[in-house]
Amino acid sequence: MRQLGTRRTVGKAPEDAVRRASLRATGSVLVALLVLLPAAASADAFTLPENGEVVRYQRVLGEIEHADPGPEVILYADGRVLVRRPEYMRGPGAWQARLAPAALEEIVGDLVASGLVDADVDALRARRHDLERLRAEAAARDGSAVIYAVGDPDRSVVTLRLAAYTPFGDLGGASLGPVERTWEWSDLYGDATRFPEIRELAALHRLELRLIGWIDAQDLEAVNQ
Amino acid sequence: MRPASGVLAASIAGLLVASSALAGGFLIASESNPDLITHPDGYTGSGGEVEVTLCIDPASANAAAMEISVRNIATTINDLQAISPNLRSGGNNNIPSGNFDFESVALHEVGHCIGLAHPNLGSQSGVTSTNSTNAGNGANNVFNEDDGADNVFGSADDVRGDDVNLHWFRVADNNPFVLGSIVDVSTYSVELGDLPGGDLFPANADRTVGSSIFGVVGTEAVMQQGSLADEDQRQWAADDVAMLRLGMSGVDEVQGTADDYTIRARYAGLTTACDVVLRFDNAATGFARCSVSGSSINTDHFQITSATASFNTGFNWFFNDVLATEGLVFSDGFESGSTSAWDSVVP
Numbered sequence: 001m002r003q004l005g006t007r008r009t010v011g012k013a014p015e016d017a018v019r020r021a022s023l024r025a026t027g028s029v030l031v032a033l034l035v036l037l038p039a040a041a042s043a044d045a046f047t048l049p050e051n052g053e054v055v056r057y058q059r060v061l062g063e064i065e066h067a068d069p070g071p072e073v074i075l076y077a078d079g080r081v082l083v084r085r086p087e088y089m090r091g092p093g094a095w096q097a098r099l100a101p102a103a104l105e106e107i108v109g110d111l112v113a114s115g116l117v118d119a120d121v122d123a124l125r126a127r128r129h130d131l132e133r134l135r136a137e138a139a140a141r142d143g144s145a146v147i148y149a150v151g152d153p154d155r156s157v158v159t160l161r162l163a164a165y166t167p168f169g170d171l172g173g174a175s176l177g178p179v180e181r182t183w184e185w186s187d188l189y190g191d192a193t194r195f196p197e198i199r200e201l202a203a204l205h206r207l208e209l210r211l212i213g214w215i216d217a218q219d220l221e222a223v224n225q
Numbered sequence: 226m227r228p229a230s231g232v233l234a235a236s237i238a239g240l241l242v243a244s245s246a247l248a249g250g251f252l253i254a255s256e257s258n259p260d261l262i263t264h265p266d267g268y269t270g271s272g273g274e275v276e277v278t279l280c281i282d283p284a285s286a287n288a289a290a291m292e293i294s295v296r297n298i299a300t301t302i303n304d305l306q307a308i309s310p311n312l313r314s315g316g317n318n319n320i321p322s323g324n325f326d327f328e329s330v331a332l333h334e335v336g337h338c339i340g341l342a343h344p345n346l347g348s349q350s351g352v353t354s355t356n357s358t359n360a361g362n363g364a365n366n367v368f369n370e371d372d373g374a375d376n377v378f379g380s381a382d383d384v385r386g387d388d389v390n391l392h393w394f395r396v397a398d399n400n401p402f403v404l405g406s407i408v409d410v411s412t413y414s415v416e417l418g419d420l421p422g423g424d425l426f427p428a429n430a431d432r433t434v435g436s437s438i439f440g441v442v443g444t445e446a447v448m449q450q451g452s453l454a455d456e457d458q459r460q461w462a463a464d465d466v467a468m469l470r471l472g473m474s475g476v477d478e479v480q481g482t483a484d485d486y487t488i489r490a491r492y493a494g495l496t497t498a499c500d501v502v503l504r505f506d507n508a509a510t511g512f513a514r515c516s517v518s519g520s521s522i523n524t525d526h527f528q529i530t531s532a533t534a535s536f537n538t539g540f541n542w543f544f545n546d547v548l549a550t551e552g553l554v555f556s557d558g559f560e561s562g563s564t565s566a567w568d569s570v571v572p
Contacts, residue, residue, distance in 0.1 A: 065451030151337030
């Protein structure tokens with residue numbers, strides 16, 4: 001069993017300019033990740049950017065009619081968390097908080113370890129579609145056809161920026177960098193809940209829940225504009 | 226002719242896969258089955274009264290504050306009246322500036338929870354012309370956005386290419402602001418070939434379509450996607466009632482036959498044991514949504530089996546504190562004490 005603490009990091013950036021990614025996981029996080037990760041998806045290395053945005057998230061609200069589609073959260077490399085709420089929300093404007101470097105690495109590490117960075121979103125949608133079809137066929141056979149539908153789902157838009165990243169599994173070997181990935185998913189909440197076996201979606205949803213926590217937070221510091 | 230059971234099962238399985246997203250006049254309808262009709266929880270194909278219970282999760286934030294609105298929504302469903310105008314904003318309502326009217330938003334979500342979908346494409350389509358009439362994107366997998374000569378999206382002259390219509394329209398006039406005495410497949414259709422001569426696509430009950438094309442002011446289908454702050458829309462428009470009544474024509478889709486049903490909505494209190502549970506849940510939604518499970522009655526008819534309407538606490542919600550009385554629905558502000566709309570009401 002591979003120890004997360006021995007993860008190899010990659011990247012050519014200067015030592016003093018790059019924070020090596022290591023999870024420094026707590027026991028509970030370690031257990032959680034080991035449960036979530038199939039053996040084939042053993043995590044490989046990533047390097048956070050020296051500065052700038054690491055994670056950008058927007059919750060595009062389905063039922064709101066407004067030019068501003070929804071709140072945003074940005075996690076910066078220096079640990080700053082920027083929250084922007086539209087004018088139609090409570091506590092509108094820009095707010096900030098701080099995130100410990102280890103926590104940022106943990107957040108990104110969970111995403112990377114899920115295999116999401118290597119995943120083709122269209123393939124994920126196809127997998128969800130296949131799972132839904134299999135369930136539907138089984139349900140139709142036993143006469144218990146059940147369908148799921150949602151009105152006014154949100155659309156989750158997540159962008160991840162890494163200074164360097166080494167794909168794992170069959171894609172492993174060469175280091176990539178810098179890497180930027182954007183995922184858009186409608187009804188992430190519903191799909192992650194209904195298809196927990198799609199570990200990439202589960203990881204994206206765990207990230208979303210953490211980011212939503214900042215959107216909801218009432219103890220943030222106002223950013224002077 | 227009804228298909229053999231194996232064929233039916235396969236057809237339903239295909240339908241289930243294709244219909245996980247929101248679609249046209251009825252939730253669960255899709256490009257592969259545009260004339261599918263979704264019925265409220267409790268309708269299995271036999272006529273009579275279908276009771277739909279609404280309740281509030283007692284663990285929810287704002288549980289007590291939601292009660293009058295949820296009671297009023299039950300009343301609105303039971304009254305089944307099309308009201309015009311049904312939009313009030315600014316000084317014409319009792320909503321503080323910048324607040325969202327919980328009752329209006331919840332009526333929209335409960336509409337989903339009893340089977341209705343958006344008349345318009347809405348945000349989930351990814352298009353900029355969200356007021357275009359709801360449709361599938363057709364063989365080319367791209368929505369065709371051309372608002373035609375009138376420059377109004379959602380009107381009858383929209384050029385929609387291979388988009389597959391999902392919106393039931395009045396065959397007589399393609400006017401979603403009119404409600405006739407008969408609402409069934411003899412008067413409504415999703416087939417473009419049934420449109421009145423010269424019309425290219427079904428018009429929807431968007432407020433701009435109403436005012437610009439049909440001369441109907443201040444009126445929009447409740448199920449039209451897009452909530453605004455400081456606006457209330459607590460009463461159905463004609464298109465909402467038409468879709469509910471089309472469903473009520475039963476599985477034979479003919480009004481006045483034995484399989485027709487009526488909906489009786491009832492507030493079941495602070496509990497989660499009901500057909501439509503309402504709760505504030507910030508993980509489930511950034512604003513408001515309804516998720517449903519359903520099962521098939523036959524290939525063209527589904528019933529909802531459970532539904533949850535969720536809302537987000539991160540907004541200034543206005544909770545109506547005026548309890549509506551069943552059968553006393555007015556469009557003129559009478560029940561709220563507002564006389565501002567009286568001069569626009571046609572007796």
